[in-house]
Amino acid sequence: MATVTLDRLRKVYPNGHVGVDEATFEIADGELLVLVGPSGCGKTTLLRMIAGLESISSGTLSVGGRVVNEVPPKDRDIAMVFQNYALYPHMTVAQNMAFGLRLRGKPKAEIDVRVRDAAKLLELEHRLDALPAALSGGQRQRVALGRALVREPKVFLLDEPLSNLDAKLRLSMRVEIARLHRQLGTTTVYVTHDQVEAMTLGQRIVVLNGGQIQQIDTPMRLYEKPANLFVAGFLGSPAMNLLRGTLRHGSGWSLETPDGTVPLGELPAQSHELLPWIDREIVFGVRPEDLRLADADHAALSAVLEVPEPVGNEIFLNLRHGSQSLVSRVAPGALPEAGTVMHFALAHDRLHVFEPSGGTRIV
Incomplete structure (x- = not known):
């Protein structure tokens, strides 16, 4: 196990x-860190x-305190599992799992012990003599993990x-990878474009866009306090609702949008930070679970x-508020x-507020 440090x-x-x-950023010894973001x-x-x-091109990469910028892959003591299984x-x-050890000249007795231990951990001990063609997709993926x-x-x-x-295998393999990490405690970097995988697997998540780091934090901190509009829109399924308009303050706070005025109440937690934004354009974000059904007299918007979309334990309501799509x-x-007019209140203590141009979080 080792710490991995990236410096510029x-x-x-x-x-x-x-x-x-x-x-x-630094990946702690034994941490499971996820890199997530859209394609490219x-x-x-x-x-x-x-x-x-x-x-x-520039900067410094260290593994276990040793700078490895010019160190060949085989000498970095790193194992990689690819998107395609790459099995022979x-x-x-057994032969696929042992292949890398044989190339390194490890003794046969040691190879056999390591392969059998890994196979037991991955529940493959009864498939060691099988060829990849006889395996399911999940079993092939476990063989690729075993080889690492x-x-x-x-x-890793x-x-x-x-x-x-x-979808079903993805769920079971996510659980398996999390279980393996808990058992082994090996420093692990996991890449995915799937934000559900990122949220369920990562102890911390690095959100990237356009080659730049947008935010690094724990899954729930990213969900509850996204640093900017990109992170707010990327993490969460369904995505955060965004209401763009001009902030007003009279008898209470309100957001004047092209589709009507949305009353925001007193907003005591956000009031101080919002004072400089009165009569200026601003973006309010509200998670789907914080857009709550209300009667017409207490609604912020219709x-x-x-x-x-009924999905069993919950229902997603896809809505149209003027020109704005909401969930x-x-x-x-x-x-x-469909076609029913519904009324909703906003959870005022859970609103997110962003600058309209750069998208930086205000509150």
Whole structure:
């Protein structure tokens, strides 16, 4: 196990494209850290730089206190699990898992012990003689994990390892990866574009966009206090509702939008920070669960139900408020018909407020 430290790490391609821009953070010894962001945000590039598969344009990368900028991948004591399983079809499960150790000249007795230990951990002990073609997708992914486990590296790197699996297998493999990490305690960096995977797996999450780090924090801190509009919109399913308009303050706070005025009440927790924004454009964010059903007399806004989505333990109401699309998350119950006008209140103590241009969080 080891600490991984990135100090102003930067990747610039020959055509001038900046893949990673000044990445600075530390992955603690034994931590499971997730890199998340949309396609092309730089997360896989950053992972490959840690692995040594991508050169570093500038900055310093250290593993266990040793600078490894120029150290070849095989000498970094890092194991990587790729998106595709990359299993040898003519080799058995045991042979695939042992392949890297054989290349390193490990004694056969030691290889056998490591392979059997990893197979037991991954519940593959009864499939060691099987070829990859005879395995399910989940079993193949476990073999790829086992091939990394047997090396007993200082750091595991996982590049979207579940993206080829169906929804049910993804869920079970997420649980399995979390369980393995708890048992082994190995420093792990996990790349995904799936924010649900990021939220459920990561002890901390690094959110990237356009090669730049947007925010680093625990899953719930990112959800409850997103640093900017990008993080607010990216993390959360369904995404945060955003209301853009001019902030007014008369008998109480209100947001004047093109679709009408939304009363905000007294907002005691946010009042001080919002004073400089009176009569200026601003963006309010409200999570779907904080857009709550209300009677007409106590509603902040009304909206037309376009599509109700019952998903068992909750219902997503897809709404239209003038030109604005909104989503409310409500408890299961009788489904209203599409076209119904519904009334909603805002959870005033859980509102998020952002600058309209740069998108930086105000409150």
